[in-house]
Amino acid sequence: MFNQKSSKITPDLIKNRLNDLFIFIIICFVILLVNLWYLQVIKGQDYEQRAINNCIRSLVEEAPRGEIYDRNGKLLITNRPAVNFSVIPAEIDDYHSLAFELSSIIPLEESYIIEKFQQLKKRPFQAQTIKRDIEKEQIVAIEEQKYKFKGTLLTVQPERKYLYQELAAHVLGYVNEISEEELRDSGYSHLSGGDIVGKSGIEKYYDNYLRGEKGNKEVEVDALGREILTLKSREPVAGNDIHLTIDSDLQQYIQNIMLGKKGAVIVSDPKTGKILAMVSQPSFDPNLFTKQISTEQWENIAQSKENLLCNRTIQGIYPPGSIFKLITAIAALEEGIVDLNDSIYCPGYYKLGGLTFKCWKETGHGNQTFIEAISNSCNVFFYTMGQKLGIDKLNHYARMFGLGEETGIDLPGELKGLVPSQEWKTSTFNQVWYPGDTVNLSIGQGYLLTTPFQIHNMLCIIANEGLVYRPFNVEKIVSQSGELIRKYEPEIIREIDISTETFRVVKEGMQKVIEEGTGWNARIEEVTVAGKTGTAQNPQGENHAWFVGFAPFQNPEICVTVFIEHGGDGSQSAATIAGNIIQSYFKKQYDHKVQSEKL
Amino acid sequence: MITKNVASNFRLGQAPIYRSIRLIKHIDYTLLFAILCLCSFGLLVIYSTTHVEVMDAGSLSYVKRQLIFIIAGILLCFLVAIIDYHEIEKFAVPIYLLAIISLAYVILFGRTTGGARRWIEIAGFDFQPSEFAKIALICFLAYFLSRQKEKLSYALYFGLPFMLTGIPMLMIFRQPDLGSSMVFLAILLCMIFVAGFKWKHIIIMFLISMASFPLLWSFLKEYQKNRLILFINPSLDPLGAGYNVIQSKVAIGSGGLFGQGLFSGIQSQLKFLPAQHTDFVFSVIGEEMGFFGVVILLLLYIFVLWKGIKIAQEAPDFLGTFLATGVIAFLFFHIFINIGMAMGLMPATGLPLSFISYGGTFMISNFIGIGILFSVHLRSIFV
Numbered sequence: 014m015f016n017q018k019s020s021k022i023t024p025d026l027i028k029n030r031l032n033d034l035f036i037f038i039i040i041c042f043v044i045l046l047v048n049l050w051y052l053q054v055i056k057g058q059d060y061e062q063r064a065i066n067n068c069i070r071s072l073v074e075e076a077p078r079g080e081i082y083d084r085n086g087k088l089l090i091t092n093r094p095a096v097n098f099s100v101i102p103a104e105i106d107d108y109h110s111l112a113f114e115l116s117s118i119i120p121l122e123e124s125y126i127i128e129k130f131q132q133l134k135k136r137p138f139q140a141q142t143i144k145r146d147i148e149k150e151q152i153v154a155i156e157e158q159k160y161k162f163k164g165t166l167l168t169v170q171p172e173r174k175y176l177y178q179e180l181a182a183h184v185l186g187y188v189n190e191i192s193e194e195e196l197r198d199s200g201y202s203h204l205s206g207g208d209i210v211g212k213s214g215i216e217k218y219y220d221n222y223l224r225g226e227k228g229n230k231e232v233e234v235d236a237l238g239r240e241i242l243t244l245k246s247r248e249p250v251a252g253n254d255i256h257l258t259i260d261s262d263l264q265q266y267i268q269n270i271m272l273g274k275k276g277a278v279i280v281s282d283p284k285t286g287k288i289l290a291m292v293s294q295p296s297f298d299p300n301l302f303t304k305q306i307s308t309e310q311w312e313n314i315a316q317s318k319e320n321l322l323c324n325r326t327i328q329g330i331y332p333p334g335s336i337f338k339l340i341t342a343i344a345a346l347e348e349g350i351v352d353l354n355d356s357i358y359c360p361g362y363y364k365l366g367g368l369t370f371k372c373w374k375e376t377g378h379g380n381q382t383f384i385e386a387i388s389n390s391c392n393v394f395f396y397t398m399g400q401k402l403g404i405d406k407l408n409h410y411a412r413m414f415g416l417g418e419e420t421g422i423d424l425p426g427e428l429k430g431l432v433p434s435q436e437w438k439t440s441t442f443n444q445v446w447y448p449g450d451t452v453n454l455s456i457g458q459g460y461l462l463t464t465p466f467q468i469h470n471m472l473c474i475i476a477n478e479g480l481v482y483r484p485f486n487v488e489k490i491v492s493q494s495g496e497l498i499r500k501y502e503p504e505i506i507r508e509i510d511i512s513t514e515t516f517r518v519v520k521e522g523m524q525k526v527i528e529e530g531t532g533w534n535a536r537i538e539e540v541t542v543a544g545k546t547g548t549a550q551n552p553q554g555e556n557h558a559w560f561v562g563f564a565p566f567q568n569p570e571i572c573v574t575v576f577i578e579h580g581g582d583g584s585q586s587a588a589t590i591a592g593n594i595i596q597s598y599f600k601k602q603y604d605h606k607v608q609s610e611k612l
Numbered sequence: 613m614i615t616k617n618v619a620s621n622f623r624l625g626q627a628p629i630y631r632s633i634r635l636i637k638h639i640d641y642t643l644l645f646a647i648l649c650l651c652s653f654g655l656l657v658i659y660s661t662t663h664v665e666v667m668d669a670g671s672l673s674y675v676k677r678q679l680i681f682i683i684a685g686i687l688l689c690f691l692v693a694i695i696d697y698h699e700i701e702k703f704a705v706p707i708y709l710l711a712i713i714s715l716a717y718v719i720l721f722g723r724t725t726g727g728a729r730r731w732i733e734i735a736g737f738d739f740q741p742s743e744f745a746k747i748a749l750i751c752f753l754a755y756f757l758s759r760q761k762e763k764l765s766y767a768l769y770f771g772l773p774f775m776l777t778g779i780p781m782l783m784i785f786r787q788p789d790l791g792s793s794m795v796f797l798a799i800l801l802c803m804i805f806v807a808g809f810k811w812k813h814i815i816i817m818f819l820i821s822m823a824s825f826p827l828l829w830s831f832l833k834e835y836q837k838n839r840l841i842l843f844i845n846p847s848l849d850p851l852g853a854g855y856n857v858i859q860s861k862v863a864i865g866s867g868g869l870f871g872q873g874l875f876s877g878i879q880s881q882l883k884f885l886p887a888q889h890t891d892f893v894f895s896v897i898g899e900e901m902g903f904f905g906v907v908i909l910l911l912l913y914i915f916v917l918w919k920g921i922k923i924a925q926e927a928p929d930f931l932g933t934f935l936a937t938g939v940i941a942f943l944f945f946h947i948f949i950n951i952g953m954a955m956g957l958m959p960a961t962g963l964p965l966s967f968i969s970y971g972g973t974f975m976i977s978n979f980i981g982i983g984i985l986f987s988v989h990l991r992s993i994f995v
Contacts, residue, residue, distance in 0.1 A: 023808075027933060028925050030806045034937070035921045041948050042910055048955050052865045053903040060865025 070101055070232050071139045076225030077171040079252035081185060081215065083261035084289075084488060088176060090185060095146040095172035095303070098155070102134045102141070104164030114161045118154045119144055132206065141207055145190075146172050146303050172303050173209075179296040181264050183324035184257075184288075184424065184486060186214020187299035212302070213322065215255060215486060217425045222490050222498065225252035253498050256488045258287035266597050267292045270590055276558075276577035277325040277465040280594060283473040283563060283572045285503035286482030288422075289598075291466075293325040326469075327420075327427040330462040331576065334549030334583070335390045336559050337411075337457025339475060339519060342387055344410040345398040346515040353518065356380040359393035363452070370396055370452050373548070387522030388530030390546060392456050399455020404446055407454055408434045413509055414471040415481070416463055421506065422484045430467055433460035458550060469574035472561040475523075476569040478516040479509040524566050532560065534588035537596045539603070541566035544591065546583035555579040560587035564595050571598055632694045635990050639693055643919045646912050647967055647982060651682050653909060654968035657896050658889045660875050674889060674970060681972045685979030692983025693990060697935055704755035708776070711748035714741035715783040740973040742784045742792045747977050749780060749799060750938030750984070757807045758930035773804060774817060785828065791961030795945050797821065802941035803934055806924070857956045864898030864955060871902025889970040891962050894954040913947050913966075923989045932988040939981040 052060070081090040098119065105111055112126040121144065133141045147155075147167075155162060173188050191210045195201050201210065210224070211217035228249030233242040267278050271294040278292040323329060345351045361377030363370040372378065372392040378385075386394035399407060411417065417432035431437075433454065435446040453459030466484075474481055483504045490498040523543035526532040531546040544562025551557055558580030563569040573594050575587040655675055662674045700707075718741050753773055761769055781796040805814055829837070866872065889896075898906055917940055924936035943966050950965040952958035964974050 026808050027806060027930070030808060031921050031925050031933075031937065034802060034806060034940070035918065038917055038940075038944055039914070041944075042914055044957075045948070045951050045955070046907070046910060048957060049864070049898070049903060049906055052861065052955060053867050053898065053906070054869055056865050057868035057903075060862050061868060 072168070072230045072232060073140065074228035074230060074249045075170045075209065076227055076249035077251045078173060078188070078209075078216075078225060079223040079254045079490075079493075081223075081255045081257065083257050083259050083264075084287075085260065085262075086256070087261050089180070089257070089261060091174050091176060092171035093174040094169050096152055097142045097168050097170050098144045098147050098151075098165065099140040099142045099168055100130070100133065100165045101139070102130065102164075105130075106163065111162065111165070114158070115143075118151050119147060140166060140168065142168075142170075145170075173299070175299045177261070177265070178298040178300060180261060180268065181259060181291065182214075182296045182299050183293040183322075183326070184214050184259060184291045185299065186216035186218075187212055187302045188216050189302045213426065214324070214424060215257070218423050219255055219487065219490070223252040223255065226250040251493045253493070254491045256491065257486055258289065258488050259291065259486060260289045262601070263594075263598060264290040264292065267590075267594055268294065268296065270593060271577075274577055274580065274586075275319065275325070276575070276580060277329060278576070278590070278594070279326055279466060279469040279572075279574045280598070281469065281473065281484065281572055283476040283482070283569050286473070286484045287488070287503070288484060288486050289571065290594075291326050291486070293323070293329075295319050295321055297321040324424070324426070325576070325578070326466045327422060327424055327464050329576075329578075330428055330430045330464055331557050331578075332459070332461055332549040332551055333457040333463045333468050334547035334557065334559055335392075335457055336468055336471075336545055336547035336561055337461065338387065338390060338395045338455075339523075339545055340410050340414060340416075340471070341395045341398050341402070341407065341455045342383070342519050342522065343475075343511060343515055344402050344406055345383075346518060347410070347511055348402060348406060350401045351383055351398065353383050356382045357386070357394050357397055359391050361393075363393045363396040365396075365400070365448055365452055368449055370449075383518070384522045384525055387519070387545070388525035388528075390526070390531050395455045396452045399451050400448065402451075402455070404433075404435055404451045404454065407451065408432055411461075413511070414474055416461075416467050416471065420466055420470045420484055422466060423486050427466070428464055430464055431460060431462040457547065465574055465576040468559070468561060468576075469572060472563065472574060473572045474509060475516060475519060476563040476572050478513055478520075479511055480505055481507045481509065520566070523562075527562070531584040532562065532588050534584060535560060535562055535592035535595070537592050537599075539596060539599045540564045542592070542595055544588070546588055548581070548583045553579070556581055558583040558585065558587040560584075560591045562588075562591050562595065564599070570602075571595065635694050635994075636690060638990055638993055639690075639986050640919065640923075640989055643916065643982070643985070646915050646919075650909070650912050650916070650967040653897065653912075654893070654965075654970070655679065655682075656874060657893055657900070657968065658970050660900060661889050661893075661896055677972070678970050678975070681975040682979075684972075685976045688976060689979040689983035689986065692980055693986035695987060696991065697932060697984060697987040698991075700751050700931070700935070701755055701759065704752045707748045708752040711741070711745040712780060712783070715745055715780055717741070719783060719786060740971075742787070742789055743973040743977040745780050745784070746792070746795060746799065746942055747980050747984075749777060749796060750803075750935065750942060750981070752776070753800065753803050754931055754934035754938055757803060757934050770804075770809060770813060770817075773800060774821075782828075789962075790959075791949065791963035794949070794961065795942065795963065798945040799938055799941045802944075803938050806937040807930075807934060857953075860892050860895040860954050861956050863895040867899040867902040867906075869903050871898075871900050871905055874900050890964055891950070891969065892954055893965055893969050894951050897968075898954070910951075913943075917944055920985055923985050923992070926992045927988050928991050932991060935984050936988050939984050942981055943978070 077092045080088060080092070082088055098115075100111075108127060108130050112123045112130070115121070115126055116123045126143065129143055133139075133143075152167060155165075155167065175182070175185065175187075188209050189212050191201060191204055191206065191208045195210065196204065196206060204210065208227070211220040216223065226249060228247045229245075230243060230247075231245040232240045263280060267280070267290050271278060271292055274294055276294055278290065279288065280290040281288045358380050359372055359374075359378035361372050361375050363372070370392070373390070378389050378391045378393070381389065381391045381394050383394075385391070411432045416430060418429050419427045433446075433450070438444055438446050438450070438460070450459055454461055470481075470484060473484075483506045485501055487501055489500045492498050520543055523545055524541065526546065527536050527542045527544050532542075532544045535542055535544055542562050542564040543566045544560060547557075547559030547561075549557040549559060556579070558575075558577040560575045560583050561573070563572045573591045575591045575594070577586050577590075580586045655678060658678055659675045753776075756773060756776070760772075764772070777796055777800040781793045784796065785793040801814065801818065894906075897909060901909075920936055920940040920943070924933045924940065927933040927936060946963050946966045949958050949961065949963045950969070953961065953963070964971055966978050967975070
């Protein structure tokens with residue numbers, strides 16, 4: 014049928030075809046118009062009613078954050094149902110009267126509520142929280158006067174529950190509503206105002222794993238706010254659970270000992286980098302943040318008092334005092350400027366130019382060998398060493414052991430501290446480095462500032478004889494279905510180039526510290542401890558007390574750092590506490606052994 | 613119908629610049645005016661739907677960018693109008709091949725949005741080759757239909773256009789962009805219809821195309837299958853894709869006779885409507901301007917299409933007629949399917965509304981189409 018030549022095509026035919034095409038187009042348009050007439054004019058009233066009255070509400074369903082467990086599987090953080098008071102801005106006629114009514118039930122300033130309304134108006138149809146976690150009596154009062162609260166609703170959302178209140182609060186962190194600055198941060202780009210995020214500690218560092226995914230629901234509601242139809246819904250996805258390396262019993266034990274003191278304690282396994290306990294005192298109760306007193310207010314309170322929110326282990330910077338003598342000692346051995354058999358005479362003071370530097374023992378230590386000097390923490394011996402080494406060498410060795418930079422622990426907000434150098438002093442004070450500065454530095458005084466965790470890290474490196482493990486708090490992350498999302502293995506991040514012999518000698522000195530030197534308070538029956546005390550002078554007041562130690566001496570299983578702010582002599586309070594901690598740890602190990610043997 | 617007069621170009625004048633000025637003077641300004649009215653509709657609605665986000669994203673940027681697209685479109689439109697459309701005879705095949713290559717490029721390297729590869733980036737601009745391909749197809753088919761008739765057997769003359777349209781169509785279908793590939797078919801059908809093919813044959817070919825649908829179905833992505841199923845029975849799923857259509861119908865319906873007024877459409881201002889400034893822009897017009905506003909809009913469209921038909925009928929030769937026909941088909945199907953989609957008469961295939969929806973490539977391809985109409989029109993004046 015296709016073999017005829019199409020000779021019949023003429024301009025007239027084409028003209029007619031175009032007319033037909035136009036008629037077709039007109040018919041199509043008429044169909045559209047008839048439909049529009051039907052939709053807009055005949056059914057228009059209905060649809061308008063539907064648009065106005067049968068409002069569609071968009072409800073957010075918050076995802077429960079992942080739970081957090083300690084190393085023994087003990088649950089530390091979970092979620093509880095809380096009632097939130099939310100508003101749908103588009104459904105509210107009179108903000109001011111609503112704010113007035115609300116402020117009589119919930120203790121919030123009227124002006125604060127109105128200000129909040131203004132922010133929420135941007136998303137008029139979205140139910141948004143004005144006040145999280147309201148009290149039972151408040152719920153009853155609102156329900157009783159429901160007619161006054163048009164355009165509001167009470168929703169049940171998961172709220173964080175910290176089961177042991179102040180336990181490990183600084184490590185765990187707390188959560189609160191995302192702030193304006195955080196919203197501008199690209200890391201939170203997919204979040205919106207009102208979302209709950211981790212603000213510190215594990216809650217913040219592992220926020221992406223813990224947070225989960227919000228669900229949402231679009232529902233059609235009638236004039237009374239009852240749901241008629243669910244249009245769209247997406248279930249929230251709960252966040253992943255985190256298992257910590259922290260031993261909550263040990264943590265609790267230490268927090269009990271430290272009660273009423275200010276300071277920091279860290280216990281970790283030097284052979285893996287796993288942190289067993291990390292205490293910063295005074296502590297706080299993260300549950301308080303769920304009661305929304307507004308973040309700013311709370312932070313003001315917390316900061317004005319004793320700097321509650323500051324995690325002293327990684328955010329407090331202090332002079333390390335005599336603990337630093339370990340670095341000076343290692344440097345002296347490595348540089349070959351000391352002979353183990355020689356001794357230096359300590360008359361109780363050290364003269365340099367016109368200056369006199371005192372030893373802590375005013376009567377002097379007499380003749381001190383290298384080991385004795387560590388054991389007795391003789392200042393004069395280390396002044397001499399420092400003077401021989403010079404600032405550049407001291408700086409070099411301090412940095413080798415990670416001082417002056419972050420340790421890389423999996424917690425946010427770690428501070429670097431300060432290891433002074435000649436260049437640093439010139440650029441900061443426009444002054445040259447004096448020999449006296451070196452003398453001060455050699456015993457951990459002067460400009461030197463460290464966090465307790467840096468000192469702890471240094472201790473672990475010594476215990477490990479040069480291996481640097483990544484310190485970490487999180488063992489593994491597990492999804493709600495039990496799937497292993499991530500497992501953190503011990504990881505050697507670097508190895509320090511210092512001879513084993515040097516470490517052996519220094520460790521021997523540290524053992525002598527406990528046996529016959531300044532650290533005898535940390536001596537316990539169960540196991541041989543090695544350590545070092547420190548008493549750091551500081552401009553703020555009484556001396557800070559330090560103690561670092563590891564045990565057993567031959568094959569270290571734990572490293573302990575105790576720091577007590579204005580705690581006086583390190584050989585007293587700090588060493589005693591460390592002794593108790595080590596004892597408690599090994600007792601528990603022993604009990605475990607006995608128990609498992611019985612089984 | 614006036615046959616081509618080779619001498620026509622000589623009468624226009626001497627230097628190209630004078631010729632251009634003379635041509636521009638004779639452009640059909642009522643048609644251009646109607647189109648600018650449509651563009652203004654678009655700008656108003658885009659402003660209305662995006663101004664709330666001033667604080668968040670800078671709503672003016674949408675309006676500003678759209679304005680830049682319109683201005684660029686007008687300039688290109690004038691440029692195309694000045695060029696004699698007979699030049700297409702030289703370029704039809706290269707343009708067609710270029711379109712195929714760019715579509716292949718998209719499939720291989722294009723940027724993916726919403727599960728579909730449609731975009732490529734050129735000099736910092738995102739560019740949708742499928743829009744360009746529509747114009748390329750119009751030029752190519754017009755050239756083919758007007759020039760190959762005498763050389764080929766009827767079977768080839770009739771069958772080749774289907775094959776040559778099928779290639780880019782399938783490539784776009786694979787992106788997947790169901791709506792645009794339907795536009796290809798629509799352009800082809802309109803053009804061969806106007807080219808005088810027998811009704812019988814057109815219907816048979818159309819049926820064959822439809823019969824191949826089950827084969828094409830296997831190419832479809834899950835969400836497209838859902839869309840088509842939902843079109844056939846929207847009540848199946850009021851939660852998911854059907855939600856858009858329900859919201860759109862509520863929006864249009866609530867507009868009533870006179871509309872809720874600009875900036876005060878309940879549905880649109882509250883962001884219930886999806887893709888308000890692009891695919892569902894008509895719903896916003898319906899809600900905020902009401903039946904009267906929509907009637908004015910449709911009348912403008914009818915006027916533009918009627919002008920196009922006139923130009924096609926008065927064209928100096930078949931090439932001009934077919935070119936104009938292609939442009940009419942292109943504009944018309946976008947308008948009809950988009951509005952039909954907003955009212956729930958058509959599947960939600962995601963075709964933008966001509967001269968109104970926000971979008972650069974589409975706006976510019978629309979104006980090029982109008983430029984082609986002008987070019988044909990001008991050659992019919994200067995015989």
